Amino acid sequence: MTQANQGSQIYDVIVVGAGAGGGTTTHVLASMGMKVALLEAGPELDPAKEFKEHKWPHDYDHRGAEEGGASYFGEGKPFGFFSTTSGGWELPGEPYTVGQGSEFRWFRSRIVGGRTNHYGRMSFRFSQLDFKAYDRDGLGGNWPISYDDIAPYYDKAEKFIGVVGTVEGIPSAPDGVFHESPPPRAHEILIRESGKKLGIPFIANRRAVITHAINGRPACHYCGQCGRGCLTGSNYASSQVEIFPALKTGNVTLITMAMAREVLTDGNGKAAGVVYIDKNTRTEKRVRGRAVVVAASACESARLLLNSKSKVFPNGLANGSGLVGRYLMDTVGFGLSGTVPALEGLRRYNTDGAGGAHLYAPWWDWDGHDRLGFPRGYHIEIGGGFGMPGVGSYHGAARRYGFGKEMKQRIREEYGTSVGFAGRGEMIPNHLSYCEIDPDVVDQWGIPVLKFHFQWSDYEWKQARHMEQTFTDIIEGMGGKVRGLANAERERNGISIPGTIIHEVGTARMGTSPRDSVLNSYCQAHEVKNLFVSDGASFVSNPDKNPTLTINALAWRASEYLAEEMKKGNV
């Protein structure tokens, strides 16, 4: 790979971070002929080496429990041995701290493609209800854009990355440009029927998977193993779909193992380059550019800006408002499962499908808030089917049934009868949830680390209880038995631990005024015209929709704007 010829070349744009935002930015700018330096804090990705697609547990002596049975001790890979995750909740030598009384967990991937290599690929458009939710309930803030501003970029992003789905006309879930959806499976049909009785519409899921070939990527071959990475590139990962092709244009210089420390500014207060630590040599290097796009993930981007202090920007770059790191949000998560007798004894069939659920329920009760007692809403993700057996799949059943022939028979009978539900809901931003620089701690690269503060409010707890009741109703409505939570358990597991849904956004929010926002509606810093933040940091709110597709769309829009402004000489 070409190394940055530091010092001499001035790139058109420096992009920090090779995830969803950085990948999209690199793709759009490179295809317009701009010279891009792409900095990634981790190594390159080699799908052939990294991905464990099609492997069986018995292809490995440890069956997926990892060497020495690490997974039994909670020391294995965060999402299991077969997942293509690189990174985790803790990275050696790269700590973060959490304020007293708070709980927060931060998942970081350090690799080309970032978390898009393994993410769930749920791809839901935000709706006009989401962009202007403040107008309805007075909570949080409105976005400076409306649905019409972003819709053309949702179109572009969806056409390029590919998303399955169906046109439904539901106001909370705007339709997109869809590939044909895979059909629902038996457990999903029953869930849909149960939902119908409760007025909850289960529609075709919207995931970044292609079911016909585009851009040289063949259609999905339905092995259901998206989380392991896809060797055929039939789902979206910014590495395979955006960055590898962009490298072929010759316009992109990828600099891996580059841990950005600071965005440099010139005498005029404009961004001039990025200082990074080359992890291989543990030396400081710098790369120069006419514009800088920060897309290191919301919190990492906030950290970079806060650490970029200068005479002109004593509180950190573009932080005149003091809002960098503020309004940190995650998604409200809650899960419940049950067993369904109607699924017992079904003829075995291949339920792998396109990976993940084939149906989901978008938020359905957007006018019910007087009755609901909590603001905003959530969507429902579902699971079930005859999945590939893995390490840990039957620990619960074994404990229930003891041992011997009876246990074996019960596990056989119960196989494929479980259904699982996960709520993903909107959190209202609050002043107790933010990240800041911890003045006392640096990581192994000498860079000051983040300190997190986070609190769920009553809004989120009430929403999670509504999820619990709804999932109970759905399971019982299909004749199933809920594996419920004991009261003591609810206190502990009644709502997801902050950060663990890995939808952290909002640390450099966009807005119309430099007083109460960091960025304008194009993800451009109010105070630094050639500085953009193109990850989830710009989010004003965190609707129940998973953030990646909106990061793709906003990054696309910001990139086109940046290119135009540069052409006009405004940047």
Next chain:
Amino acid sequence: MSDTSSFVKIGDLSRRDVLRQIALALTAAGAMSPAAAQEVHRHTQEERKQTGKYTPKFFKPQEYQTISWLAELIVPADGQSGSAVDAGAPEFIDLLCSQNEKLGHIYSGGLLWLDARMRQQHSVWFLEASQEQQVALLNELVEAERALAAKDTSFDPNFVYRQFRDYGVDTRTDLTPGVVFFDWIRKMTVDAYYTSPIGIKDLGYVGNTAVSKYEVPQDILNDAMRRSPFGPA
């Protein structure tokens, strides 16, 4: 008790070379054709060769015999499929114990506890006892486990293990060390069994293939609806 090993391993080198060749055929975009994808599946699904009799790396011969017999009791053969021993559970447990001192201590301590308990009860080692006596002891552990779980919803064998490891005496029941050990060998036996080709066939998992179109058989959908509270579709 079966003594033959069917510990499954990745196929021979030449097969791996084929896979590597396929992997090399990837374009820079990381994409390969559906035909190539199917080829990967075909190769990874081919029958694995047995590697012959397994020599334990961690357990002493008598320990290994006890582990094997416990695995046989936990997932026995029945009319439909083989046992956890046929599926390679003892080899799996031995290998992981040989790689992890912490895990090794759980097993060596647990086996000695089990022998001591059987000596107390019937003046014989676990392996020397009758199958009836062995099953009775395991049932005693399962009942104690259920009682613990019912009494204390926060009961977690992994947590109790920490006290066990530190030679702390758990006051809730003198069976707790046995409950904790049995949970370990049971979960690892079950894992080894259901992740083996025998276990996968037993459950009837038929996926991990490449297909050009995904379809759900209509008769299965009808069947599910007919059994459900919603009635026939």
